[in-house]
Amino acid sequence: MRSGLVQIGAWAVATGAAVALSWYGVHTVLTEAGFERPQAVPLPSATAEAPASLPAATSAAATGEPLSPSPSPSSAPPSPSAAPTLPSPIRTASPVKSASPSSVRSYLVPGGRVxxxxxxxxxxxxxxxxxxxxxxxxxxxxxxxxxxxSKDDKANSVFVTWNGHPPDVQTVVR
Structure with missing residues (x-):
């Protein structure tokens, strides 16, 4: 009976030590690197941000933002489970030109970059x-x-379609 209790006690101590060591290792990795905010990789770009001295229309054109005022915002952003309907685009986006020949293009909309x-x-x-x-x-x-x-009652979108044709990129500002 005594040897059985010794074996159970040794097993409990070894299992507890293994669980504690595993938890400490996983906890250390997750707190140090697991939940850091991802950083965007900068894209090569020949155009810089528009200088502050340019008028608003010129600055908006240089950054790819639409020149027309945005229409009234929609009531709420669509749910991910619903297939989105394509609203009529305000303008076709022009990519920020790249200094090197690359197929990566960057698009600016109010609220972010794609x-x-x-x-x-x-x-x-x-x-x-x-x-x-x-x-x-x-x-x-x-x-x-x-x-x-999206932010508050504003939602801006980048749409890309390529069904039997080369990709077509459009931005919609609502």
């Missing part, structure tokens, strides 16, 4: 970085992609 790897028959999301205070949501389909940036 980087896409454009191929002749498809597009892939490289990164979507919301501005401070904005939230970002992504939907993917077989031949389309939608990236939304």
């Amino acid at each position: 980087a896409l790897d454009i191929h002749p028959d498809r597009a892939e999301l490289v990164s979507a970085t919301p501005d401070a205070g904005w939230q970002m949501q992504v939907w993917n389909g077989d031949h389309w992609m939608r990236i939304d940036f």
Whole structure:
């Protein structure tokens, strides 16, 4: 009887030590690196931010923002489970030109920046970085992609479609 209790006690001590050591290792890794905010990788760009001395219309054109005022905002952002309907675009986005030949293009909308790897028959999301205070949501389909940036009652989107044609990128500011 005594040897059985000694064996159970030794097993309990060994198991407790193994669990404690494992928890400490996982806890250390998760607190040091697991939940750091991801950093966006800067894209090569030949154009810099517009100088502050330029008028608002010129500054907006240089950064790819729309020149027209935004229409009234929608009531709420769509739920991810619902297939989004494409609202009529305000303007077609022009990518920020790259200094080197690359298929990665960057698109600016109020609320964030989207980087896409454009191929002749498809597009892939490289990164979507919301501005401070904005939230970002992504939907993917077989031949389309939608990236939304939302804050309060504002929602701005980047739509990409490539169903049988080269990728077409449009921005919508609501």
